[in-house]
Amino acid sequence: MIAKRLIVWAVLALMACVFMAGLAQQQAIQQAKVTMADIDNALTKGPVFIEFETAECGYCRQQRPITQQLEAEYAGKATFFYVDAVENRGLAKAFMVTGVPQMDVIAKKADGKYTYIDRNGAPSDSISASRFMGLTQKDALKKALDAAIQARK
Structure with missing residues (x-):
């Protein structure tokens, strides 16, 4: 039971890291509007x-x-x-x-x-x-x- 919970938490933590890395990469290329x-x-x-x-x-x-x-x-x-x-x-x-x-x-x-x-x-x-x-x-x-x-x- 404890092992399953640890696995679930590890998977959730990994998913959060991947999500945040994607956001950081997307934000790095954003820039102000140019006219x-x-x-x-x-x-x-x-x-x-x-x-x-x-x-x-x-x-x-x-x-x-x-x-x-x-x-x-x-x-x-x-x-x-x-x-x-x-x-x-x-x-x-x-x-x-x-x-x-x-x-x-x-x-x-x-x-x-x-x-x-x-x-x-x-x-x-x-x-x-x-x-x-x-x-x-x-x-x-x-x-x-x-x-x-x-x-x-």
């Missing part, structure tokens, strides 16, 4: 890197540390935004998000239009041609960020 005004304001200071993600996305959780490394390397040179595509549906729609993770590098805004940087480091006014979809390696993103910084000079 177009936030992006436009940041563009007055330098390039902007936007990462669209969701809490449930496994590839997003793998992408986040890569992006955070870049954020540390480009501190003071570019602004990084992490956007939950579910919570920020309007912004996700504006940036034509069809899957996550999606990263966009914006060099500047002129005449009401964004200048994006594509995989080859070339400027583009087409978000669909310049977005980074899926798990993306650091070097590809670094190339775009370097080009965005150069495009502002």
Whole structure:
């Protein structure tokens, strides 16, 4: 009888730990809402890197540390935004998000239009041609960020 109770308590404790770990992981990826005004304001200071993600996305959780490394390397040179595509549906729609993770590098805004940087480091006014979809390696993103910084000079 005592053994059964111990087993029940052990199972309940294990379930509670798993539940709490899931909550902690989900909370770690949550962030504040981002607006177009936030992006436009940041563009007055330098390039902007936007990462669209969701809490449930496994590839997003793998992408986040890569992006955070870049954020540390480009501190003071570019602004990084992490956007939950579910919570920020309007912004996700504006940036034509069809899957996550999606990263966009914006060099500047002129005449009401964004200048994006594509995989080859070339400027583009087409978000669909310049977005980074899926798990993306650091070097590809670094190339775009370097080009965005150069495009502002």
